[in-house]
Amino acid sequence: MDFNRIWTEKYRPETLSQMINQKHIISRLQVFVDKKSIPHMLFAGPPGVGKTTAALALTKEFFGEFWKDNYLELNASDERGIDVVRVKVKDFARTQPLGGSFKIIFLDEADALTKDAQQALRRTMEKFSNTCRFILSCNYPSKIIEPIQSRTVVFRFRGFVDEDIYLMLKQIAKNEGLSPSDEGLHALTELSNGDARSAINLLQSVSSTDRSFGKDDVYETASHAKPKEIKEMINLALDGKFSDSRKLMLGLLVNRGLSGDLILKEIHSYIVNSGINDKIKAELINIIGEFEFRILEGATELIQLDALLAKLASLGVK
Numbered sequence: 661m662d663f664n665r666i667w668t669e670k671y672r673p674e675t676l677s678q679m680i681n682q683k684h685i686i687s688r689l690q691v692f693v694d695k696k697s698i699p700h701m702l703f704a705g706p707p708g709v710g711k712t713t714a715a716l717a718l719t720k721e722f723f724g725e726f727w728k729d730n731y732l733e734l735n736a737s738d739e740r741g742i743d744v745v746r747v748k749v750k751d752f753a754r755t756q757p758l759g760g761s762f763k764i765i766f767l768d769e770a771d772a773l774t775k776d777a778q779q780a781l782r783r784t785m786e787k788f789s790n791t792c793r794f795i796l797s798c799n800y801p802s803k804i805i806e807p808i809q810s811r812t813v814v815f816r817f818r819g820f821v822d823e824d825i826y827l828m829l830k831q832i833a834k835n836e837g838l839s840p841s842d843e844g845l846h847a848l849t850e851l852s853n854g855d856a857r858s859a860i861n862l863l864q865s866v867s868s869t870d871r872s873f874g875k876d877d878v879y880e881t882a883s884h885a886k887p888k889e890i891k892e893m894i895n896l897a898l899d900g901k902f903s904d905s906r907k908l909m910l911g912l913l914v915n916r917g918l919s920g921d922l923i924l925k926e927i928h929s930y931i932v933n934s935g936i937n938d939k940i941k942a943e944l945i946n947i948i949g950e951f952e953f954r955i956l957e958g959a960t961e962l963i964q965l966d967a968l969l970a971k972l973a974s975l976g977v978k
């Protein structure tokens with residue numbers, strides 16, 4: 661048994677037709693492959709629903725054995741800004757495509773780029789459109805500037821329905837020789853919220869300790885996966901210890917690489933389930949809602965999380 665391999669990679673579909681769901685998108689991508697013509701594209705949708713998978717599958721089908729030479733994957737939030745993206749694109753675009761008439765550049769988390777950086781990206785896309793096709797990936801298309809939206813074919817990926825996640829988990833469990841209870845599989849499904857990556861990751865982690873796990877094992881594992889720093893961070897903030905609280909927040913955001921909206925979701929779920937008195941709880945939930953809105957609207961995650969902790973620290977509730 662291959663315990664070292666991450667199952668999300670092991671079970672990532674290799675071809676478009678192997679992908680579960682997203683049929684409205686897959687059939688159109690298949691036409692691009694068949695016609696040997698690919699436009700710039702924008703893949704929008706929640707995490708773990710096949711955006712990266714679709715880009716990879718498309719590239720593999722398009723270029724066959726040469727796919728690696730013709731595919732560049734960049735992450736907008738890793739690459740410390742648009743300048744790095746620009747240089748990498750330029751380097752990659754300099755050499756001729758192999759076995760096709762252009763290369764494919766997949767830019768993950770394009771919505772992490774500022775509006776100015778997106779303008780620069782648009783110019784880069786235009787400059788290299790003879791030799792490159794861009795596939796931009798994002799969670800929220802509304803965070804992508806209009807000039808890019810209008811130059812790309814936009815595909816909206818949907819979160820999975822529970823039934824699809826359940827069947828997928830069942831298949832993987834069978835393949836890996838696991839014997840989970842049916843309730844265990846349903847618990848995994850429910851916790852994953854339509855995100856295939858999170859479902860598969862949780863399956864791998866719960867089954868690493870118990871190959872015939874049940875519902876309680878799943879909940880147990882899931883609660884460990886939740887960063888305990890969230891609890892500490894919120895309590896420090898409510899105690900008025902802003903700087904200490906902020907240190908934990910930076911750890912989550914920078915070291916653990918959690919996204920701002922995920923951290924907010926965790927904060928939200930912690931507060932909802934905490935023993936804080938109802939009046940204060942309601943006030944806190946209200947505040948979190950405001951900050952979530954701002955982040956979704958495109959405000960900088962770090963600044964918004966900072967501001968949230970500052971606000972909690974100034975409430976003087978403890």
Ligand SMILES: Nc1ncnc2c1ncn2[C@@H]1O[C@H](COP(=O)(O)OP(=O)(O)OP(=O)(O)O)[C@@H](O)[C@H]1O
Pocket residue numbers: 667668669671672673678679680681682705706707708709710711712713714768856857860
């Ligand atoms: N449509 C799908 N069919 C089968 N498996 C899928 C599908 N979508 C996702 N998966 C599984 O989930 C994993 C994560 O998917 P993927 O990397 O494509 O997500 P994503 O949409 O790019 O998410 P993110 O926005 O977080 O980058 C894949 O490796 C694969 O195992």
Ligand SMILES: [Mg+2]
Pocket residue numbers: 711712713768797
């Ligand atoms: Mg991805």
